[in-house]
Amino acid sequence: MPDVSHILVVAPNFKRRLSGVTSTIVQLVPKQAETIAIATLGPGLPDHLPKLHWLDLPKLRRRPKGRRFRVWHARRNVEMLAGVVMRDLLRMPLKLLFTSAAQRHHTGWTRFLISRMDGVVATSERSRSYLKAPARVVMHGIDCESFSPDGPMPSGDLAASLEGRRIVGCSGRIRHQKGTDLFVEAMIALLPSHPDWTAVITGRVTAENRAFATDLEGRIAAAGLKERILFAGEVDDIAAWFRRFDLYVAPPRNEGFGLTPLEAMASRTPVVASDAGAFAELIVEGVTGRVVPAGDAGALASAIAPFLSDETMRLAAGTAGLEHVRAKFPLEREAMQLGAVYEALWTSTP
Template structure:
């Protein structure tokens, strides 16, 4: 447990269930902690992260050692609201920073909360375009040591059943927003012409999406592809599956940022993605992969098909993607850029 008097940055996480924001905090904070005294606050985070407890909050009235105030780095409305309350009502020495990944027009309530922030970060140029406040773009990065071409391959019954097969992969919760149905439609159209390929879908099915998943399984069965389009559920080590995939497809209809294309490219796997999230800013069109319109299964299939029959294209694209991620999207780069945002706040 860190000494609160030394903590300079607090990263609250007010959502217990795993989400993209939570995943960002879990991956990023250990890199930030190498150079900045930072702690998390809230549920749903591993004990290995530096954290403070709710009962430590009164200690925030005291200024931290060596700085005039702490930085409260919020990523959700509830966390912005808590920061405003601590700073403006309880008069704690805090500056408020908000990171926005949303790619939609904000509600009036969200705009009000953003107006109360001392600084704003957007995770992409597209996200910044929806903000009514000045913002700096700091794009997410990934752990290029965890996601790399070198490492273990997936083990277990599902992996063994796919031995010797080429695999098109798709990862994420099984739901309409994630475009799982678009992937299934594309695979139903393509796999009969490519007998050495199979499709693997990783990710959990929540209770409210069981009917959606069952409908996809019915369509797969009707196409006679039960043995070639496989749902393997939530997996323990997704990095191993990214290494195993020969092509990765990210088809969501809506996304905040979306890390999976970067994770695939870092694993030396070519990518085809919809124009959701920050994908068009992550993928160099025709070089590290392809980007197609959202919601268009025919366009998705057309972009996928050349990769299924051309090993040289896959290799060339995979090499370019690996270089792109290692050069521009390591997690340490994100941590360093956020550190410069913090320093600018302290200098102000």
């Protein structure tokens, strides 16, 4: 357990269930901890992260060593509220920072909380456009060692059955928001003309989305493609599947940020994605992949089709994507830019 007196940044995580925010904290904090005294606070986080316990909260009343205050880096409303209470009511020496990935107009309550922040970060230009407060854009990065062309391929019966096949992949929870049905519709349209390709969908089905998944399975069976559009379920090593995919498709109707296109490109896999989340800011159109209107299965199929037919195009896009991610989106860049935001807060007037 870290010494609270030395902790300069607290990254709260007040949600036990795994989410994109939690995943960001899990990946980012270890990289930040290499250069800054940071600790997490909250449930559902792995043991390897530097953590504070709830009983440590009263210790935040004391200034950290070497600084006038700590940075409380919130990513949810409840975490902003906790920071406001601690700073304004309990008079703890804190500066409050909020990171917003939302791509929608905020509620009045959220706008009020944001107005109480000392600093705001947006994860994309699109996210920043919905904010009423000044914000700096710090886009997410990924671990380019974990996601790379080099490493193990998937193992198990499913992977073995696909040996020698071309694979177009789609990853994420099976639900309407994620556009799984749009991917299935595109595959039903395309696969009969491309007999050497198989579609693989990774991701779990929650109880509330079981009927949605069952309907998709019925549509696939009716098209005679049960052996070529496969549901892999939740996989142990998604990085291995990104290496195995020959093309990756990200079809969400809406998204906060969306890391999977970066993870695919870092694996030298070209991407076709909807214009959701930050995808249009991650993909170099016509170079590392394609971006199509969200919710349009026909446009999705039209963008996918050339990649299934043209290996030279596919390989060129994969190589360009790998170079693009390594140059623009390493996790180290995100950690460095957030460090600059913290420094600006520390050097600002009280």
